[in-house]
Amino acid sequence: MMSTLIYYAIPAFIITVALEALYVRQRANVRGYETKDTFASLTMGVGNVLIAGVVKIGVIALWLFLYEHRIFDLPVSAWWVWLLLFVCEDFCYYWFHRVSHESRFFWAAHVNHHSSTHYxxxxxxxxxxxTPFTGIVFWLPLPLLGFHPGMILVQQAISLLYQYWLHVEWLPKLGPFEWIFNTPSHHRxxxxxNVKYLDRNHGGILIVWDRLFGTFEPEAETPDYGLTKNIETFHPVKIAFHEWLAIARDVMRARSLRDALGYVFGPPGWAPGGRGETSAVLRARLARS
Structure with missing residues (x-):
């Protein structure tokens, strides 16, 4: 059902991308679109839909197995169950997204989403x-708690569709709405x-998790989009797998099992002996300057 909702949204994605491309051409303070960059993004999106559609078959089977061993019996039709699922699914997404920035193994799957210097x-x-493979574990508690797999699929689709509109430069801050919900400003x-922006604002629909767990940062200066070290390529395969290959190279030259594990599961930028430039190190360096 989630894939079906996303498929129905594809024409809207294409139309809104075209409309925004026309709109931002008239705005001098917005970087706008670049043909090769846009084509790379669209190619990545098509690949994700196809791969996720196949992987989801196995995921649903796993969810159904866990649902058969659920802790609670939650009525599918009750409004309060849907509200509870909204909160729980967004909580799962927050931790999936946060770990995808704080552990290099998960970052290798997520980094391509941040690889564009456009927004x-x-x-x-x-x-x-x-990510369809690495993200599986984060939603496993939901069927165990008693949420039907069909409900989870719907809520995941709602979250994904909500996050689409967050990727715009031209919308300003949205007042009190920003206190609770994720917005373009938060997602920019x-x-x-920018060092002060690294690994911040991981929420999906809600921004309250970032406020609660200390990962919130308001938009104060204009963001410089991309990676701390940009990859300078529009080739979809390189975008998809460059960090996995970098991990493999680092593991091959590791001098110990501990170092190898650090290269794989440590934070992005980690290196033995504290020689790496993780976001925490960069942020501490900025604070001292």
Whole structure:
């Protein structure tokens, strides 16, 4: 059902990307679109839909197995169950997204979404070809708690569709709405490679998790989009797998099992002996300057 909802949304994605491309051409303070970058993002999006559609078959089977061993019997038709699922699914997404920035193994799957130096609706479609595999574990508690797999699929689709509109430069801050919900302003911060913006604002629909767990950062300066070290390529295969290959190279030259595990599961930028430039190190360096 989730894939069906996303498929129905594809024409809307194409139309809104085209409309935004026309609109931002008239705005001098917006970087706008670049043809090769947009094509790369769209190609990544198509690949993600195809791969996720296949992987989801196995995921649903696993969810159904866990649902048969559920802890609670939650009525599918009750409004309060849907409200509870909204909160629980968004909580799962927050931790999936946060870990995808704080552990290099998960970052290798997620990094392609941040690899564009542009920020527009096409960037939202620059989705991973490997996250469908690495993200499975984060939603496993939901069927165990008693949420029917069909409900989970619907709520995941709602979250994904909500996050689409967050990828725009031209919308200003939205007042009190920003206190609770994720907005373009909050998500621009998330995509910024400015040191103060690194690993911030991981929420899906709600921003309250970031406020509660200390990962919130308001938009104060104009974000510089992309990676701390940009990859300078529009080739979809390189975008999808460059970090996995980098991990393999680092593991091959590791001098110990501990170092190898650090290269794989440590934070992005980690290196033995504290020689790496993780976001925490960069942020501490900025604080001292």
């Amino acid at each position: 527009n609706l096409s960037t939202a479609l620059r989705q991973s070809w490997t 911060v998330h995509h910024g490679r």
